[in-house]
Amino acid sequence: RSGDPDHDDCLRITLDKIGDSSTYRLCFVEVATALGQAARERPFHGLDPRYACVQFRFRLDCAADIDCRSDSSCAPPVLPAPEIDYLTKDxxxxxxxxxxRLALTMPAWREQHVPDLGVTLVELLAYTADYLSYYQDAVATEAYLDTARQRISVRRHVRLIDYRMHEGCNARAWVTLESASDVGPLPLAGLYFITGFAQLGAQAGAVLSHDTLARYPASAYEVFEPLASDPQCFLILSGEDKEPARLRQVLETTVPADMRSRVRIVDATPPEFEHAFYLAADAAVFLERRALPYYAACVARCLACGMQVIFNANGEMTGQVVDALIGLERRNKELAFHDATLRAGELIVDSSFAEIYQEALQIQHGLRSGSIARQSTNETVPLACRYDAAQRHVPQLLVDVSIIATHNLHSGIQRVxxxxxxxxxxxxxAGYRVMPVRExxxxxxxxxGFAASLLQAEPPAEPDQPIAVNADDVFLGLDLFPYGIQRNLPLFDDLKRHGVRLYFVLYDLLPVRRPDVFPREACANFSQWLETVxxxxxxxxxxxxAVADDLADWMATLGPRRAEPLQIGYFHLGADLLATKPHAARNDAIGDFLMVGTVEPRKGYAQALDAFDRMWKDGVDARLAIVGKQGWMVDELAARLRSHPEYCRRLFWFESADDGILARLYTESSALLLASEAEGFGLPLVEAAQYDLPIVARNLPVFREVAGAHAYYFDGQSGDSLARALREWMQMRARNAVPHSSGLRRLDWTESAAQLMRAVIGSEWYRNSAELPLRRSA
Structure with missing residues (x-):
């Protein structure tokens, strides 16, 4: 075979019988025979002796190194990608x-009755999958420090960087005990409180012995122990330098003997420790009937630090404090004296009143803007705004435009x-001044400055001034400001303390529902923003x-716990492209499709391109025009579009089209194709309806909410399924049987803004978080 270059290194050997499964040895040798001598074998001349022999066996379907027969096995068939709907989670x-799926695999089975075994199995599997989906979301949430909600998850994360997190403190509350007659000191070692239960049959406030309580199971009630039994709880007795004897007398007459070891008598508080005492204390008790000279300063400082303060209401001190608070109330109508209550011979001022008192002191001393040193943190932080207590003004609607005022990205949100x-x-x-604001x-x-440019007015001569707010003002987060809200949380705390109501517009929950189609940093920022607002x-x-219902579902499962219910509303967006009526009439083509929106993973552009590739291969005369700039995570798709053989022939991509070009495309196209896998509204639906442009949209709840029966809907995630739907739509169009979008109810921006104001100003809400079902614990 030396003449054949493809087989010059092959040797074909024909055997005289069939080989078995034994191991054979093949050697290339030279046989030298000399007269009178025995034959002896040696390796063939020119071969390396270690490669002159090889072992092999006759086995079927087993590859061997010495077998030069070519492998004729077929490549595995390429199966189509499964259609996975990632939005199916409940x-x-x-x-x-x-x-x-059963309708496709078992077309003969059409039973829909609840008692049917097949329906029961389907509902059981759906119930189990719903819980597994929830657990999957919960585990993913707790897997990252930025999104973890449980304290134990946060502790585990920070332990990875050798940070030991404190165990935290339990919630505490004051309990007042009243008796019909005088009683001696209570034995705090054996005193605790329980919640009432049906088997007990006793009213609230009943005193039970340990023997009586032992007859009931411990699971029937909750136990609350007084902090007096906590070894970390101390009582500080403080007074002037000349009062130590009187303080010791108070200790001996009022504190039980077994508790005196945790009482500290401070004759004169050193200045370096005085501030620490005020910060660490939970309450301050003033027992004196006399109005001592230094009491007024102590009371003011205790209230400024947010303590609960207890006075002796039978003495002179109460009258002075009440007169002072009433005086503040007369000067500032925003102060309310109802936070102070007289009960059981004591005037108790709770911490909320302390915050009002602290704020009143700031106003009284002229701290209207700038920075103040907060006693609770011993840090200097900026105030959110100036508190306009000097005059009553028309309530303001403060509209946040922090992003669009500095970075005009021409995105859909900024258009809204x-x-x-x-x-x-x-x-x-009515009754409000609209004031755009920015951080x-x-x-x-x-x-x-931004408002002037928006209204095409002369720019103001002075720079933007800090806002001044009042208790009846409203803040509306119209612009999406994900990283700014969390970063400026103290500013919003100040607004809340001033009585400003905070409302935010939610465009969608896609970064937390579909994190696979957004950058990781964007998902983290949005998750923090959503949790904060x-x-x-x-x-x-x-x-x-649909967005409001999605938010309600998120609040019921992963949302923060709130003392007051969160109001949830919705409004629909308007459209404005028809400011100039297009002059061109619609052409007679039935295969010119238009897609509008930023090119990003969830918009369905890849599926649409696969569908048109299939139709072009099958000889279908169709064209696709895309209007939208390149977004994130689509570099491969963008390169595929620009290098496509049909680019600028039957495939067009307008990356920087203005409203005029978009209006002409709406006029001259055959249909709007909206293939988004998830949306918050779908503004192109309303814009297409302005031009009576037929609509082909994915079967999403939000699209059905906006377009109703005035659009053709398709299902499926593959290009072939979309190609079939488009061909079917084109056949319907040829028969003039497609739904007309002209009947779609559409709003202009005036009506859209009015809908938004009916919720924010008119309090016409769709639902609230108190109506949601109890959350499940993972």
């Missing part, structure tokens, strides 16, 4: 998905912010009912 959608704000400035809600260097300022906000307004 019981209802999982049940629907399994029933749809610009148009809604413009309508509010033109037609303010600037740690405080909020009036965005007068649902914790500090008075209400959240979604841009659709």
């Amino acid at each position: 019981y209802a959608s999982l049940r629907r998905l399994m029933l749809d 912010v610009r148009n809604v704000l413009l309508e509010l400035l033109k037609s303010p809600p 600037f260097n740690g405080h909020y300022a009036y965005a007068t 649902t914790r500090i906000g008075d209400g959240i307004v979604g841009i659709s009912r």
Whole structure:
């Protein structure tokens, strides 16, 4: 075979019989025979002796190094990618998905009755999958320090960097005991409180012995122990230098003998420890009937530190304190004296009244803006704003435009912010002044420069000034400011303390629902923003009912716990492209499809391109126009679009189209294709309806909410499924049988802003967090 270059290194050997499974040895040798001598073998001339022999066996279907036969096995078939709907995560959608799958695999089974065994199994599997989906979300949430909600998860994370987190402190409350007659000192060692229960049959306040309580199971009640039994709890007795004898007398007459070891008598508090005492204490008790000279300063400082203060209401001190507070009330109508209550011979001023008193002191001493030293943290932090207590002004609607005022990104959210704000400035809600505001260097300022540019007015001569607020003002977070809200949380705490109501607009929950299609940093920022606004906000307004329902579901499972219910509302967006009526009439083509929106993973552009590739391969005459700039995580898709053989022939991408170009495309296209896998509203639906452009949209709840029966809906995640839907739509279009979008109810921006104001100002809310079911614990 030396003449054949492909087989010059092969040797073919024919055997005289069939080989068995034994091991054979093949050697290349030279046989030298000399007369009168025995034959002897040696390796063939020119071969390395160690490679002259090789062992082999005759076995079927077993590859061997010496077998030069080519491998004729076929490559594994390429299976189509499974259609996975990542939005299917709750019981209802999982049940629907399994029933749809059974309709394909078992078309003869059509039973829908609840008692049917098949339906029972489907509902059982959907119920189990719903819980597994919740556990999956909960585990993913606790897996990162930025999103962890349970203290034990945070402790485990910070232990990785050798940080030991404190165990924390239990909640504490004051309990007042009243008796019908005088009693001696209570034995605190054996005293504790329990919650009432049905088997007990006793009223609240009943005194039980340990023997009586032992007859009931411990699981029937909760136990609350007094802090007096805590070895870390101390009582500090302080007075003037000349009062140590009197303080010791108080100790001996009022404190039980077994508790005196935890009482500290401080004759004169050193200045370096005085501030620490005020910060560490939970309450201050003033027993004197006489109004001592230094009591007024001590009371003011205790209230400024947020302590609970107890006075002897039978003496001179109470009259002086009450007169002072009433005097403040007369000077400042925002102070309310109802926080002070007279009960059981003591005037108790709780911590909320202490905050009001502290704020009144700031106003009285002229601390209206700038920075103050907060006693609770011993740090200097900026005030959120100036407290306008000098005059009563018209209530303000403070509209946050922090992002668009400094970075005009021409995004869909900023389009909403610009148009809604413009309508509010033109037609303010009754009884309110609309004031755009922006965050600037740690405080909020009036965005007068941005407002002037929006209204095409002369720019102001002075720079933006810090805002001044009052208790009846409203803050509306219209712009999405994810990293700024969390960063400036003290500012919003100040606004809350001043009585300003906080409302935020929610465009969607996609970064927490679909983190796979957003950058990780964006998901972390949005998750913190969502947790913060649902914790500090008075209400959240979604841009659709679907977003409001999604927020309610998130609040019921992962949302923060609130003392007051969170109000949830929604409004619909408007459209404004029809400012100039397009002159061109719609062409007669039935295959010109338009897609509008930023090119990003969730928008369905990859699936649409796969579908058109399939139709072009099958000879379908169709064209696709894309309007939207390149977004995130789509570098491969963008390169595929720009290098596509049909680019600028039957595939067009307008990355910087203005409203005029977009209006002409709406006019000349055959249909709007909206293939987004998830959306908060779907503004192109309303814009297409302005031009009576037929709509082909994915079957999403939010699209059905906006478009109703005035659009053609498709399902499926693959390009083939979309190609089939588009071909079916084109056949319907040829018969003039497609749904018309002209009947779609659409709003202009005036009506959209009015819907938003009905929730924020008119308190017409869709639902609230108190109506949500109890959350499940992971």
